[in-house]
Amino acid sequence: MAKIQGVYKIIANQKLSSKFFKLSIEAKSFRGKIQPGQFVHVKINDRLDPFFRRPFCIHRVKRNLEILYEVVGRGTEELSQKKKSEHLNILGPLGNGFTLPSRNIQQVVMIAGGIGVAPFLALTDILRKRKIRLVLLYGGRTKEYVFNMKAFKDNGCQIFISTDDGSYGVKGRVSGLFKKIRLDKSTYFYACGPKPMIKTVQEFSKENNIEGQASLEEIMACGVGTCLGCSIKTRQGYKTVCHDGPVFDLKDIVFEK
Amino acid sequence: MKLSVNIGSVQFKNPVTVASGTFSYIQKYSSIADLKKLGAIIPKTVTLNPREGNPSPRIVETPSGMVNAIGIENAGADCFINGKLKELKKIGAPIIASVSAHTDKDFLVLTEKFNKAGVSALELNLSCPNLKHKTLVAQDKNATYCIVKAVVRKACMPIVAKLTPNVTDISLIAQAAQDAGASAVSLVNTFSAMVIDVNKRRSKLGNVTGGLSGPAIRPIALYMVYQTAQRIKIPIIAMGGITNSSDALEFIMAGATMVAVGTASFVNPQAPRDVLEGIKKYMQKNKIKDIKELIGVMK
Ligand SMILES: Cc1cc2nc3c(=O)[nH]c(=O)nc-3n(C[C@H](O)[C@H](O)[C@H](O)COP(=O)(O)OP(=O)(O)OC[C@H]3O[C@@H](n4cnc5c(N)ncnc54)[C@H](O)[C@@H]3O)c2cc1C
Numbered sequence: 001m002a003k004i005q006g007v008y009k010i011i012a013n014q015k016l017s018s019k020f021f022k023l024s025i026e027a028k029s030f031r032g033k034i035q036p037g038q039f040v041h042v043k044i045n046d047r048l049d050p051f052f053r054r055p056f057c058i059h060r061v062k063r064n065l066e067i068l069y070e071v072v073g074r075g076t077e078e079l080s081q082k083k084k085s086e087h088l089n090i091l092g093p094l095g096n097g098f099t100l101p102s103r104n105i106q107q108v109v110m111i112a113g114g115i116g117v118a119p120f121l122a123l124t125d126i127l128r129k130r131k132i133r134l135v136l137l138y139g140g141r142t143k144e145y146v147f148n149m150k151a152f153k154d155n156g157c158q159i160f161i162s163t164d165d166g167s168y169g170v171k172g173r174v175s176g177l178f179k180k181i182r183l184d185k186s187t188y189f190y191a192c193g194p195k196p197m198i199k200t201v202q203e204f205s206k207e208n209n210i211e212g213q214a215s216l217e218e219i220m221a222c223g224v225g226t227c228l229g230c231s232i233k234t235r236q237g238y239k240t241v242c243h244d245g246p247v248f249d250l251k252d253i254v255f256e257k
Numbered sequence: 258m259k260l261s262v263n264i265g266s267v268q269f270k271n272p273v274t275v276a277s278g279t280f281s282y283i284q285k286y287s288s289i290a291d292l293k294k295l296g297a298i299i300p301k302t303v304t305l306n307p308r309e310g311n312p313s314p315r316i317v318e319t320p321s322g323m324v325n326a327i328g329i330e331n332a333g334a335d336c337f338i339n340g341k342l343k344e345l346k347k348i349g350a351p352i353i354a355s356v357s358a359h360t361d362k363d364f365l366v367l368t369e370k371f372n373k374a375g376v377s378a379l380e381l382n383l384s385c386p387n388l389k390h391k392t393l394v395a396q397d398k399n400a401t402y403c404i405v406k407a408v409v410r411k412a413c414m415p416i417v418a419k420l421t422p423n424v425t426d427i428s429l430i431a432q433a434a435q436d437a438g439a440s441a442v443s444l445v446n447t448f449s450a451m452v453i454d455v456n457k458r459r460s461k462l463g464n465v466t467g468g469l470s471g472p473a474i475r476p477i478a479l480y481m482v483y484q485t486a487q488r489i490k491i492p493i494i495a496m497g498g499i500t501n502s503s504d505a506l507e508f509i510m511a512g513a514t515m516v517a518v519g520t521a522s523f524v525n526p527q528a529p530r531d532v533l534e535g536i537k538k539y540m541q542k543n544k545i546k547d548i549k550e551l552i553g554v555m556k
């Protein structure tokens with residue numbers, strides 16, 4: 001049986017920009033075992049506060065397991081204080097990740113809102129082996145959300161950036177970048193970010209007849225499909241983001257008011 | 258070392274179980290060897306017909322706990338009996354099924370279905386609205402008495418009444434369940450609660466209100482178990498914030514015969530196993546030969 005809970009050593013916890021950090025964890029057992037888009041459920045400390053684990057996408061697994069995260073509250077703040085050689089209790093890998101596009105797809109467009117960019121590095125680690133066009137549309141709130149994307153470039157991604165306030169790249173929402181790409185039947189979408197962004201991508205893909213998948217976020221308790229706390233509406237009824245997702249077919253997601 | 262305990266005529270090999278709605282068996286993630294060691298498994302409450310559950314968000318984290326408003330999402334009794342229950346039985350631990358209904362009649366139909374389902378006992382989740390009395394069933398002595406009595410008459414297995422803590426004196430409701438022939442009572446279910454997002458000026462739950470669980474409720478749950486143990490003779494299955502064996506032993510010493518791990522499993526999936534192993538260690542260290550020596554032993 002897969003042993004999914006373990007205590008792992010922190011190799012590095014680097015600040016990448018004023019908002020983003022990259023955590024590297026020694027987790028040999030993850031090598032070769034993950035599907036891009038899967039996540040890990042991290043206990044921030046051994047105490048009762050914060051009480052829940054915190055879910056994070058797997059950014060990349062090479063030598064180490066990497067997580068890209070944004071400090072937004074108590075848990076991520078405490079995580080950002082962790083030092084090399086400290087340990088973390090991690091549950092994972094969890095959920096169903098991205099399914100790879102069919103062989104006739106010639107262009108993959110990844111649409112990321114802020115920290116939603118995290119799972120796409122692992123995805124491009126696989127897709128780079130195909131001789132297809134990889135495009136990353138990245139939208140941040142301000143230039144503070146822009147970080148060094150060399151790893152994506154090394155994987156052959158063409159990158160377009162927007163910021164809400166125009167302090168970097170094109171001014172406006174990430175959907176404003178759609179006009180930068182040439183769309184045709186051989187294009188496939190992957191989206192990860194805030195719900196309103198995913199909704200825009202869903203509408204756009206419908207209008208343009210493009211298939212795709214999206215990775216969703218919900219507040220989670222168990223992370224393994226037990227508590228039914230992270231359910232979302234889909235065309236097939238309620239599904240748990242943690243166990244049935246976090247990746248869903250774009251068409252299947254039903255947005256509640 | 259003797260760990261076995263009895264609920265009615267049924268013997269369970271040890272006192273550790275899991276609270277309804279907090280356990281699910283997912284092959285991909287669970288080790289059967291560990292789950293098999295549990296005294297019993299109490300799966301999520303099922304209703305006669307499928308229920309979709311509440312709109313999201315359904316959970317919110319609170320200090321040392323959580324508030325949930327899942328809304329008993331389930332696929333209905335038939336689907337459960339023909340599907341999930343079969344999977345759960347493969348684990349090898351006895352099953353105490355949990356059911357809920359809005360009417361006496363539905364409770365009886367459910368009882369008949371489970372009479373044939375091969376479960377060790379049936380837990381009635383009485384934290385459900387009582388259409389006649391405009392309260393939850395378990396907030397009303399008479400409603401509790403009537404439903405338990407009717408179900409006991411039909412049932413071929415021990416009946417456990419699961420009670421809500423949202424009452425003035427839970428021991429009086431437990432007494433009504435005992436008088437009606439219940440083999441045990443389970444307490445406590447979650448405490449009515451809510452959390453407001455001050456920026457959005459609205460509840461953090463899609464359902465507005467929900468139920469508090471986890472370590473935050475433990476001392477109150479413990480008091481309720483203690484209070485109930487003074488009044489009734491039938492066994493108590495205790496739950497409310499148990500995270501480790503020391504927590505569980507508190508409940509046993511206050512008078513509980515069995516203990517259930519709930520919310521703690523969401524943070525530590527191995528919590529039920531840890532509780533069991535810890536109780537064994539405590540017994541070894543203190544030269545306790547039979548778990549019964551500890552039940553209600555508090556001075
Ligand atoms: C499947 C999944 C993958 C994720 N991957 C990443 C990732 O790769 N990198 C990353 O930085 N973040 C990721 N998140 C979001 C991350 O889990 C939250 O930012 C984190 O839990 C916040 O914890 P906190 O204690 O710092 O914030 P809190 O103090 O708990 O809350 C601060 C704010 O964050 C929001 N929040 C809390 N929990 C979640 C949650 N589970 N999902 C979304 N928002 C939340 C709250 O609503 C609140 O507005 C992911 C979430 C999910 C569900």
Ligand SMILES: Cc1cc2nc3c(=O)[nH]c(=O)nc-3n(C[C@H](O)[C@H](O)[C@H](O)COP(=O)(O)O)c2cc1C
Pocket residue numbers: 227228229276277278279301302325327329355382419445446447469470471472474496497498499517518519520521
């Ligand atoms: C997410 C969640 C779902 C629950 N679902 C049920 C349920 O379906 N039926 C039930 O009788 N109790 C349900 N409960 C209550 C628990 O079984 C238990 O009585 C309560 O949570 C207190 O124990 P704890 O603090 O250890 O979790 C649920 C609790 C939680 C947190």
Ligand code: FES
Pocket residue numbers: 219220221222223224225226227228229230231240241242243
């Ligand atoms: S977090 Fe519990 S079901 Fe998804």
